[in-house]
Amino acid sequence: MALKDLFTKNQTKKKKYATIPTEAAKQDVPEGIMTKCPSCKKIMYTKELLKNHKVCLHCQHHFQMNAGERIESFIDEGSFEEINENMISKNPLQFPGYLEKLEKDRQKSKLNEAIVTGIGTVGGCKVVVAIMDASFRMGSMGSVVGEKITLAIEKADELSVPFIIFTASGGARMQEGAISLMQMAKTSVALKKFSNNGGLIISIMTHPTTGGVSASFASLGDYNFAEPEALIGFAGRRVIEQSIREKLPEDFQTAEFLLKHGQLDAIISRLDLAEKIANILEIHQPGGEITW
Amino acid sequence: MVGELEFERPLIELRKKIAELKEFTLNTDVDLSSEISKLEARLVKLEQDIYENIKPWDRVQIARHPNRPTTLDYISYLFEDFFECHGDRRFADDEAIVGGIAKFKGLPVTVIGHQRGKDTKENIRRNFGMPHPEGYRKAIRLMHQADKFKRPIICFIDTKGAYPGKAAEERGQSEAIAHNLFEMAGLKVPVICVVIGEGGSGGALGLGVGNRIYMLENSTYSVISPEGAAAILWKDAAQAKRAAETMRITAPDLKELGIIDEIIPEIKGGAHRDVKKQAEQIEHTLLATLKELLKLSPEELVEDRYNRFRTIGEFDFINEYAGVK
Ligand SMILES: [Zn+2]
Numbered sequence: 001m002a003l004k005d006l007f008t009k010n011q012t013k014k015k016k017y018a019t020i021p022t023e024a025a026k027q028d029v030p031e032g033i034m035t036k037c038p039s040c041k042k043i044m045y046t047k048e049l050l051k052n053h054k055v056c057l058h059c060q061h062h063f064q065m066n067a068g069e070r071i072e073s074f075i076d077e078g079s080f081e082e083i084n085e086n087m088i089s090k091n092p093l094q095f096p097g098y099l100e101k102l103e104k105d106r107q108k109s110k111l112n113e114a115i116v117t118g119i120g121t122v123g124g125c126k127v128v129v130a131i132m133d134a135s136f137r138m139g140s141m142g143s144v145v146g147e148k149i150t151l152a153i154e155k156a157d158e159l160s161v162p163f164i165i166f167t168a169s170g171g172a173r174m175q176e177g178a179i180s181l182m183q184m185a186k187t188s189v190a191l192k193k194f195s196n197n198g199g200l201i202i203s204i205m206t207h208p209t210t211g212g213v214s215a216s217f218a219s220l221g222d223y224n225f226a227e228p229e230a231l232i233g234f235a236g237r238r239v240i241e242q243s244i245r246e247k248l249p250e251d252f253q254t255a256e257f258l259l260k261h262g263q264l265d266a267i268i269s270r271l272d273l274a275e276k277i278a279n280i281l282e283i284h285q286p287g288g289e290i291t292w
Numbered sequence: 293m294v295g296e297l298e299f300e301r302p303l304i305e306l307r308k309k310i311a312e313l314k315e316f317t318l319n320t321d322v323d324l325s326s327e328i329s330k331l332e333a334r335l336v337k338l339e340q341d342i343y344e345n346i347k348p349w350d351r352v353q354i355a356r357h358p359n360r361p362t363t364l365d366y367i368s369y370l371f372e373d374f375f376e377c378h379g380d381r382r383f384a385d386d387e388a389i390v391g392g393i394a395k396f397k398g399l400p401v402t403v404i405g406h407q408r409g410k411d412t413k414e415n416i417r418r419n420f421g422m423p424h425p426e427g428y429r430k431a432i433r434l435m436h437q438a439d440k441f442k443r444p445i446i447c448f449i450d451t452k453g454a455y456p457g458k459a460a461e462e463r464g465q466s467e468a469i470a471h472n473l474f475e476m477a478g479l480k481v482p483v484i485c486v487v488i489g490e491g492g493s494g495g496a497l498g499l500g501v502g503n504r505i506y507m508l509e510n511s512t513y514s515v516i517s518p519e520g521a522a523a524i525l526w527k528d529a530a531q532a533k534r535a536a537e538t539m540r541i542t543a544p545d546l547k548e549l550g551i552i553d554e555i556i557p558e559i560k561g562g563a564h565r566d567v568k569k570q571a572e573q574i575e576h577t578l579l580a581t582l583k584e585l586l587k588l589s590p591e592e593l594v595e596d597r598y599n600r601f602r603t604i605g606e607f608d609f610i611n612e613y614a615g616v617k
Contacts, residue, residue, distance in 0.1 A: 047522075057400060117429075159369055161307070195440070197353055198441070199438065200441070220379075222440070222441075223377065225383075249320055259379065259385060260384065260385060261383065261384055261385075262378070262379035262380045262383050262384045262385050262426055262430070263379055263381055264378060264379055264380055265375065265377040265378055265379060266375075266376065266378060276375070279375065279580055280375060280393070282373075283373065283375075283393050283394075283395065283400045284441060290398055290399050290586075291584075292397060292581060
């Protein structure tokens, strides 16, 4: 068999594979004209779903959003200016295959890392915003994520404007070992400094927010909010079930579970999010002279 | 009428009689207008007599009236853009206390208060307005937040008391209340407390260390419920009425004792007759107090609150030491 033939054959095989998507892939097709809701199984126009901030038109299920979609949905139109967009990860532990995985995710997500940071306005109020993107390395936090968050906090401090973070992360990035772990501390000490200077911190936890991210900046807002039904927790469900030898309740580690257990100020639907956050920002605007 | 009160019964009967006579004249040719106006004059006098001589026990009944306006009722009339914040970030969200951020005539404030339910279902959810430790911990969390962002704090007090229960003790009911007293002392923003219903002991005081403390005319504030006091003093909870009179728990009593700053007048018959009007009365007081307190520096506010409580207490000195030498 000629080398050329082999190539063609492979290509055909690949193509064939791509035309038979798995059940899971079918439920999660973001491209294409129609999208099926993984929660209520109803099918709707993708265009309409996007227009509805990726909230199911039938059951209000909140689809995961990438950073670009979030900016479009949340930040005042045309006001967003990205900062530190060119920062990329190194391979500090010489972890086998890490750089290749990063490169693959760069291609796939069109992002340099698992977070986008920048300056914009919400309801006319200037803010610094950091948006994690779970499509890049599951939104895990290594040096770059930690550094970009820290720089964003410092920018908010410098400009004396609120800092808003959208979290979506599987936790610390294993391939950077203890350096990843220390990003939890780095972002936290930066937040404390900002807070001591009177800075307003708003955390909005989206699906999923777990591990080292939930155990650091995600939980350190003056206001901690979450989107409906978002998975939020420290340890994974299976790890807990194995360690306590018990089946956990259905709603365990959902936003609703956290609200009941005192961890959230409120759950806010994405459809109301920009308006409600704008309202809170307005209440925190400095200098409104009262003339009674 | 729903929730009619014992002491109002003569009024209710007289009103009924007048209504009957009016009905009668409509259906017959008999002219009873002079009788009716006589009775109406009597009604005015009787109302005056009754409402100007409200006994302590009657006030207890008004304070416990099922339709008495709650914290959330007043919030809806007094503030704009109220956003409720939940949770103590420790254990749970205790719905016996509500709190959040809002604007009062354009000024950002933090509002916190005990919250009773309007019906059985809501009362179960809110534990009849009797908080667990997590309620007090939510409250102090929101007060610290107000302190950070330099917002005045307004507290509405309305509870039979902190919940006496096993779980509450396990999680440190005493520590939670004590911590609030301690931390409220250090707040660098104005703190205004208004007792709107029952001020039940430490459970009330846990939201009560303010620069100014006001009481609605028919609210109560006491170290123990009249029933509890009667049970201890006379081994008979049925003597609650007597205890209510002895213990000096009404707004006029507390004003006289120098524990509260002012009484906020209630409309005739109690706040439940007209929430909107009652809210207006509270609004006057809040406005005047904020104008006054906002002139103080953070240090002056802390000092003012310190003095407010430091001076409470009654004692004498005698010249000779009578004890063991
Ligand atoms: Zn759906």
